[in-house]
Amino acid sequence: MQRKTLSDRLFDLSNTALFIVVLIVILYPLYFILIASISDPVAVNSGKVWFWPANVSWKGYAAIVNHHQIWLGYSNSLFYAVLGAGxxxxxxxxxxxxxxxxxxxxxxxxxxxxxxxxxxxxxLIPTYILVKNLGMLDTMWAMVIPGAVSAFQIVIVRTFFQQTIPDELLEASMVDGCNNLRFFFRIVLPLSLPIIAVIVLFNAVAQWNSYFKALVYLSSEELQPLQIILRRILIENQSSEMMGDLNSAQEKAKQAELVKYGLVIVASLPMMVLYPFLQKYFVKGMMIGSVKG
Known part of the structure; x- marks a missing residue:
């Protein structure tokens, strides 16, 4: 191996330092919300919580666990994300x-x-009229059918197939008696796991974070996703149903702050769990199905 010069070492050191700074900038907001969700809101608002939680309290998560509407919205969001992504x-x-x-x-x-x-x-108005005329208003289909196809994603997938699936592969399969449908399911799809993982992740995240469609198309509370409930709590800044029998207005305000931070963590968990299982396909490259000559 060729020995690195001083300039090469300085370049590697500067790159490492830069990536560490970028990593901190990206991860620290999530870490701060995590420690703030179990810290005393007074300490958080006064700027005393930076790296470690202060006066640890699990009241916010206890209120979230005991609130039926949150878990109903959570299950709805999971259902919309899975069905919509599929x-x-x-x-x-x-x-x-x-x-x-x-x-x-x-x-x-x-x-x-x-x-x-x-x-x-x-x-918005023509889309709303179309959804209403199709009978999807205030149904689960209003969350997954409108916007199911993205022109940007179509372009990405089309480019992937053009660069990855050669014409010679199709011709060889046709010679062996393979029809178009069998070629797509038996050859194309197994070679397209990277782009499938990308599209699944894109759509799952989009469905999970979507709240505007629910705000416009859904009126029944039993169909509302978690994001609508989270938005309602963030706007109202407190929920008397979740605060229970707390006597002090100050205690209610403190628990409301804990609930808000806790909901952000709870709402982010599914996507953080999903990504590690799909990210390996991102690093395999877009030419996984190419023919070696």
């Missing part, structure tokens, strides 16, 4: 693959219409 991924992968095939008649015109929607959209 529908979006299925439509996006199949649509992107079809548009990547050179034998698809009119694919350039279809792609032009798809790209057109990236710059011009109908707006």
């Amino acid at each position: 529908i979006s991924t299925a439509v996006t992968i199949s649509g992107g693959y079809a548009l990547s095939r050179k034998d698809l008649f009119g694919r350039k015109v279809i792609m032009l219409f798809i790209l057109f929607t990236m710059f011009f959209q109908g707006g």
Whole structure:
């Protein structure tokens, strides 16, 4: 191995220091919310909590666990994220693959219409009228069907298939008696795990964080996702139902602060758990299915 010069070592040291600073900037806000969720709100508001929790209290998490509406919204958000990500991924992968095939008649015109929607959209009012006329208003389908297809994701998937699945692979499979449907499920999909993981993660995060669609399309409380409930608590700054029989207004305010910080952590857990299982596909590269000559 070639010995590193002093300039190389200084370059590596500066890069390491820069990445450490970036990592701290990204992770510290989440860490602060975590310690603030179990710290005395007075100490947090006075700036005494920086690196370690002060006067640890689990009252906020206890109130969250004992609140039925939060867990109902939590289960709704999980359901919308799983169902929405499944529908979006299925439509996006199949649509992107079809548009990547050179034998698809009119694919350039279809792609032009798809790209057109990236710059011009109908707006909220026509979309609301369409959802209402389709009978999806105040149903779970209003959360997963509108916006199930993203033009940006279609472009990404189409580019992936064009660069990863060579025409020679299709021709060889056709010679062996493989039809289009079998080629897609038996060959294309197993070679497309990286892009599938990317699309699943994109759509799951989008569905989990979505609250505007629920705000517009849903009126029943039993269908509302966690984000609507979290928004309500953050706006009201307190919930008499969650505060229980606390006598002091100051104690109620303290517990409301703990609940707000705790809800942020609880709402972030599913995505933090999902990402480690999918991130390995990001580092495998986009040419995993290429043919070696």
